Every structure is written in structure tokens, then in C-alpha cells.
């Protein structure tokens with residue numbers, strides 16, 4: 686049994702101690718925002734924040750996470766209002782979105798300790814892989830997130846979760862079903 690705090694709640698995982706934290710989060714806690722990309726520490730899709738540090742959850746076991754304070758993308762904000770989430774949307778730094786939760790967590794940990802990171806500092810702290818290639822927009826987004834976190838800039842809040850399919854189709858016409866003649 687491994688005990689830790691996940692998104693501010695005490696959690697006990699009745700799983701073998703060598704279970705990767707990624708699988709405990711996804712399969713036992715149903716926190717599927719944390720993604721499985723490579724499983725060997727290369728892609729960063731599984732990044733979560735553990736005691737303030739961005740870590741790849743495929744590389745740490747639940748035994749190693751014992752007693753620690755884990756935050757996943759679901760716990761970062763309740764309404765997608767974290768500065769990194771707002772800036773990622775504002776800078777259109779999201780395409781398919783698969784890499785996004787891991788990038789957001791790595792960026793959130795970065796601006797927590799350095800709200801004005803340089804391009805080089807961003808590339809070092811957020812080396813996550815993105816198969817869609819959002820990298821140039823990512824630098825702009827993380828720098829903007831830092832300014833928002835410092836209250837030097839404001840971005841209107843990202844859309845609330847749970848937007849209806851009808852409303853989504855209205856704002857993104859390509860999502861609407863084609864009209865039948």
C-alpha cells in the first residue's frame with residue numbers, strides 16, 4: 686500500500702510498490718489527463734508535479750512517491766484558469782493536444798520558480814516532445830504565462846470545461862455536421 690497526496694486528497698494505492706506512478710494515476714485513480722507517450726522518460730507526456738518539481742510519472746514508482754504531494758493536470762486549476770493554460774490557448778500553442786497536459790505541468794513548475802524565463806531556460810525546463818511541432822508558440826505562451834502570473838498582463842479566462850457540442854460547433858464551424866441537401 687503506497688500513500689500520497691494527489692490533487693490535495695490523501696490517496697492509498699493497493700498496488701505493487703514498483704507500479705509506475707503513471708499507471709496508478711491513470712488506471713487506479715482515473716486521472717487520465719496524464720498521458721502515456723513513450724513509457725521510458727523520453728517524451729514528457731506523463732509529466733506531473735511532485736513536491737513542486739516536474740517529474741515524468743512513467744519513471745517513478747508509487748513507492749518512490751510515498752508521502753509526497755502530487756499534482757496532475759486535473760488538480761492544477763478547477764476551471765483551466767492557470768496562467769499557463771490561459772496562455773497556451775491565447776497563443777494557440779495546442780494542436781492535437783496529446784502532449785499538452787505534460788507541457789502545461791512542466792511549464793507551471795518552471796514559472797513557479799522563474800516567472801520570466803528566457804527561451805533557453807524554457808527549452809531546458811520543458812524539453813517535452815510535440816509531434817505537432819508547437820515549439821515556437823510554446824516559448825511565447827510560457828513567457829506570457831509568466832507575465833500573467835506576475836500580474837503584469839491579463840488574459841480573459843479560457844472557456845469553461847463542459848462546453849456543449851452545439852456551442853462548440855457554433856464557434857468552430859468545421860465541427861458541425863455537413864448539411865444534407
Ligand code: FES
Nearest residue numbers: 723724726729743
Ligand atoms: S510517457 Fe513518460 S516520458 Fe514519455
Ligand code: FES
Nearest residue numbers: 780784815816817
Ligand atoms: S499538440 Fe499534438 S503532440 Fe503536441
